[in-house]
Every structure is written in structure tokens, then in C-alpha cells.
Amino acid sequence: MRRLFAGLAAGTFLLATAACGSSDDSGSSGGSSSSGGVTTVKLGLIPIVDVAPVYLGVQKGFYEKHGLKLSITTAQGGAAIVPGVVSSQFQFGFSNMTSLMVAQSNSVPVQAVSNGIASTGVQGKDFGAITVKKGSTLESAKDLEGKKVAINTLKNINETAVRESVRKAGGDPDKVNFVELAFDQMPAALDNGQIDAAMVVEPALATVKSQGGVEIASPLVDVAPNLTVAMYFTSTQYAQQHPDVVKKFQEATAESLAYADSHPDEVRAVVTTYTKIPASVLDQVTLPKWPAEANRSSIEALEKLGEQDGLFKATPDLDKLLP
Amino acid sequence: MRGENLALGATGLAAFLALGEAVPRLGLVKEAYFPPTSRIAGALGDELADSAFWTALGDTLTGWAIGLAIAVGAGIAAGVLLSVVPHLRAATASTIEFLRPIPSVALIPLAVLLYGTELRSVLLLVVYASFWQILVQVLYGVQDVDPVAEETARSYGLGTWARVRHVLWPTALPYVMTGVRLAAAVALILAVTAELVIGAPGLGARIAVAQTSQAVPEMYALIVVTGVLGLLINVGARTVERRALAWHQSVRGEVAV
Numbered sequence: 001m002r003r004l005f006a007g008l009a010a011g012t013f014l015l016a017t018a019a020c021g022s023s024d025d026s027g028s029s030g031g032s033s034s035s036g037g038v039t040t041v042k043l044g045l046i047p048i049v050d051v052a053p054v055y056l057g058v059q060k061g062f063y064e065k066h067g068l069k070l071s072i073t074t075a076q077g078g079a080a081i082v083p084g085v086v087s088s089q090f091q092f093g094f095s096n097m098t099s100l101m102v103a104q105s106n107s108v109p110v111q112a113v114s115n116g117i118a119s120t121g122v123q124g125k126d127f128g129a130i131t132v133k134k135g136s137t138l139e140s141a142k143d144l145e146g147k148k149v150a151i152n153t154l155k156n157i158n159e160t161a162v163r164e165s166v167r168k169a170g171g172d173p174d175k176v177n178f179v180e181l182a183f184d185q186m187p188a189a190l191d192n193g194q195i196d197a198a199m200v201v202e203p204a205l206a207t208v209k210s211q212g213g214v215e216i217a218s219p220l221v222d223v224a225p226n227l228t229v230a231m232y233f234t235s236t237q238y239a240q241q242h243p244d245v246v247k248k249f250q251e252a253t254a255e256s257l258a259y260a261d262s263h264p265d266e267v268r269a270v271v272t273t274y275t276k277i278p279a280s281v282l283d284q285v286t287l288p289k290w291p292a293e294a295n296r297s298s299i300e301a302l303e304k305l306g307e308q309d310g311l312f313k314a315t316p317d318l319d320k321l322l323p
Numbered sequence: 324m325r326g327e328n329l330a331l332g333a334t335g336l337a338a339f340l341a342l343g344e345a346v347p348r349l350g351l352v353k354e355a356y357f358p359p360t361s362r363i364a365g366a367l368g369d370e371l372a373d374s375a376f377w378t379a380l381g382d383t384l385t386g387w388a389i390g391l392a393i394a395v396g397a398g399i400a401a402g403v404l405l406s407v408v409p410h411l412r413a414a415t416a417s418t419i420e421f422l423r424p425i426p427s428v429a430l431i432p433l434a435v436l437l438y439g440t441e442l443r444s445v446l447l448l449v450v451y452a453s454f455w456q457i458l459v460q461v462l463y464g465v466q467d468v469d470p471v472a473e474e475t476a477r478s479y480g481l482g483t484w485a486r487v488r489h490v491l492w493p494t495a496l497p498y499v500m501t502g503v504r505l506a507a508a509v510a511l512i513l514a515v516t517a518e519l520v521i522g523a524p525g526l527g528a529r530i531a532v533a534q535t536s537q538a539v540p541e542m543y544a545l546i547v548v549t550g551v552l553g554l555l556i557n558v559g560a561r562t563v564e565r566r567a568l569a570w571h572q573s574v575r576g577e578v579a580v
Contacts, residue, residue, distance in 0.1 A: 076522030
């Protein structure tokens, strides 16, 4: 009987691995390894349009040129990335600015190294927007008072931004009823009338628009012109111990960002390799901006608003956080 | 009888698929959020032609198989040990009853902290969830040992190991097999959940990517795959169970006489 058990277990295992192979080729070692002048580093990110420049940079050989082999590991949410970087399962990660500032104000040792994405800075033509259903009576962010507004995460960058839009339109953000909902569920919830408005980003924004939804504000533009929304980061420990690797990563990423920013068609092509966004939706997607450098004054504006909304335990130290 | 059951099963499935086609077509739900069966089937066809899909399937099955193997091994070993060593069962009963109801999913933050998005975090959840299924069944199985058979074995001077092997194990086997069958299903659920929530490579992560990409038919196609996987695992586990128990009953007859 025991032999049958062992045989079965081994059999299924072999079948599973032999028939399908495994994508877990990155190995289990936590640290970076180098061989022949090429350093392998792990980058943890969420598979969304925002990170297209990195995929493009790998494809175009920008990282290889700088002596880096990038091993990309995808996670389902930012919540898995920050602990991953701090406990050095990844050497680099991708996170939005508010999360990074919250982490730093909680004494989590993170250090931003490269720009991630920026808003387009154009009202009504950003990659994120407050949208309402076709035929809704809501016309501006001020009308959101007393309404149910969906955001992906409470107490984070999108809540700060929507509150600022309401404030700028002359409304009281405290009167807005925020509910938490994943971006991908917003189009259906909006369509069914479960929510009155949604702070939605691409590609769900394209879906909302295809249903006849209307944009009433561009919150990320309202926070600051050319807001730096997200950045690539590492742990302070790694930054101190491997300044050379960080420098290579910064150079290669800056090059990738610049390339992506000027080659939108190649961006759309590379996005299909790691997401499943249908071609019809992808054509409608508004791409973000990918400046090579972060915009410090916009981050200061975001910090100030975050502090006003009570997101931070202590004021984040941008001199320490930013590269 | 078997053929009749199969026919009935196929009819039920066909009716279910037809309903899935009709409901969105009739406009009862929006096609954009619940595509008709035919579109899901089309997306499934595309998936099957994609090598990345097979890699993901392999990752999920690897997590499932390793996790289940560890849980079965550890569950049986721990169950037998707890039953054989005097007083150990009583000493651990409350701890087991405390740990057992903790949902494996609640351990996700711990798994992420310890192992990030690697296979090991999937294994942690899979093993934790399926281990208790096995352990509890082994404990029940051991309780069911016929005292007369046990006393007889003692009278004949069988040692502890021999009694475990010839009295305890055959009695516990039906329970163990039930545990394995339940654990196999639970292990699959947890493997997919872990991938879905944490983003470890596998079918679950692929479902999540389809979901965030607004690729609705692809998402349902992958969900169908997990359903089929569950079905196959259940059929497999039942086959193993039937064979194991056929063997068991004949032996038990000899023991009892």
C-alpha cells in the first residue's frame, strides 16, 4: 500500500513537471548573483501597462548593455512587493509614491531609485479618471458629495487624488462616500448602478468609456502637473551595499523609460506579452508618461495632501526616500 | 447502470452549458461580464494553444502534488504517532482543535513575508489546509480499531510496529483514503487561491492577469480549466480509493476470523 502511495505521488509529480515544465526558473536564492560581469537581479512588479518600459528594456537589451540580467517576478498586488524587497526576495520593486511614503514614515527601509510612471498632465486625457455612467447627472467632482465613489484602495494615492479633485472643484471631500473596489470590477459596478462614480485607471478606463461612461475629472492631474505616480525602489540596505548595481539599474531604466515614451506602438506590442488585454481595448488605452526622471515638486504636493488626509504617522523624509 | 449514469451526467452537463449560452444571449445578464458558453469555449481553445498556459498548469499541478504529498506523509505519520504514544493524543487534542479551524487563506500575509511570491508560499497554504484533513481522518480511523483484534494481536505477542502494520493500518485505511480524497480537492483549491491572491506563477495568477486585463472570456475559460482539474482529481482519487479498499476488505476478513 505504501508503495502505491509513493508511486502515485511521485507519478503525478513527474507527470506534472515533465508534461508542462515550470516557470519557476529564477531559483530560490534570495541574493543577487553575478557571473561573467553580468549581475542577475530580481524585480518584483504587478503585470500592468505601467511597467511596460521594463519589459521593453529587457527586450531591447538595455539592461544587458548595462551588465544586468533582470529576472521579473510578478505579484498580484503592491502588498506583496514591499515586504519582498525589504526581505531581499527581490532586489527591486515597483510601487506607487503614496505607498512608498507610507512605508518610509513607518520606518520601513525603502529607497526609491528610478522613475516609474507619471500622469499625462492633460485634463480629460489621463490614464486615470473619475468616471460616471452614461446619462448620469453628476457633472463635476463637486457633485460627488454624498455619492458612492469607488477607489481601488482606501487611504492611498487614489483617495488622496480624488479628495483633491473634489476640493479643487469647491466640494467637501469628507462628504464623499468612498468604497473599495478592484479596478477591473468598476466598469460592471458602474454600469449596474452599484456605485455612482469610479476612480478608474487603464485598461478598465477604456472599458468604461466603451460603455459610454463619461470622465468628470482627472484627479492625478489635479494633485500636481506631471505627477510622479509610481517609482522603482530597493531596500536602503541593498542601496548601501550595492551602489554599483543600483546605478546600473538606474541607467538602464532611464534608457528604457525614454525609449518607451517615444515608441508607443512598441509599448502596446510588449504589453500583450505579459497581460491579456484584448487588442480592441488596448488600442483605446491612454498610455501614461514615462519621463526618465521623477518630478520632485509633484511628489512634495502629493506628500502635503497625504499629510492633510492623515495618511502618514510621521512626515516622510523625501531627501532620504528619493534618489 | 454505469452507462446510464454516464448518460445522465452528460445530459446534465449539456443542459448546464446550454443554459450558460442562453442566459447572456437572452440578455438576462450582460454579455460583457458573462460571455456565452461558445465564446468561453473559443477563449479556451486559444488558451490550449498557448505554451504559457501549459507552463501555468504545470506550476499549479506541481504545487498541488508536492503540497498534497507532504500533507499526506506528515498527516499519516503524525496521526499514527499521536495514537500509538500513550497520552500524546489527549495532550495535543486541544491544540489541534485550535489550529485546525484557522483558514489557510488567513496565513497569506505570513506566506508572503516568509517566501514572497514563490512556490514555497503556495506550499505553505496547501500543506496547512490539507494536513488537517488527513490527520483528523487518521485519528478517527485509529479510534475505530476493533479491541478484540487488538487484544488478539497482543496475545500473539505482536510488537508495537507489527500491530500498527497489521491491525491499526488496515482499520484506518478507509478513513485515510477519505482524508486523501478530501485533501486532494482542498489542496487544489488552496493552490489556485494562493496563486490568485499572492501572484505565485500558475493558473490562479493567469486568472488574475486576465481579470485585470479586462479579458473576460479568457478569465472564464481559465476558471473552467480549474473546474475540470478538480473533476479529474476527484475521479482519480475515487479510483485510488476503490482499489485500495477492495484490497483492504479481503485482508480484513482474514484478520477478523
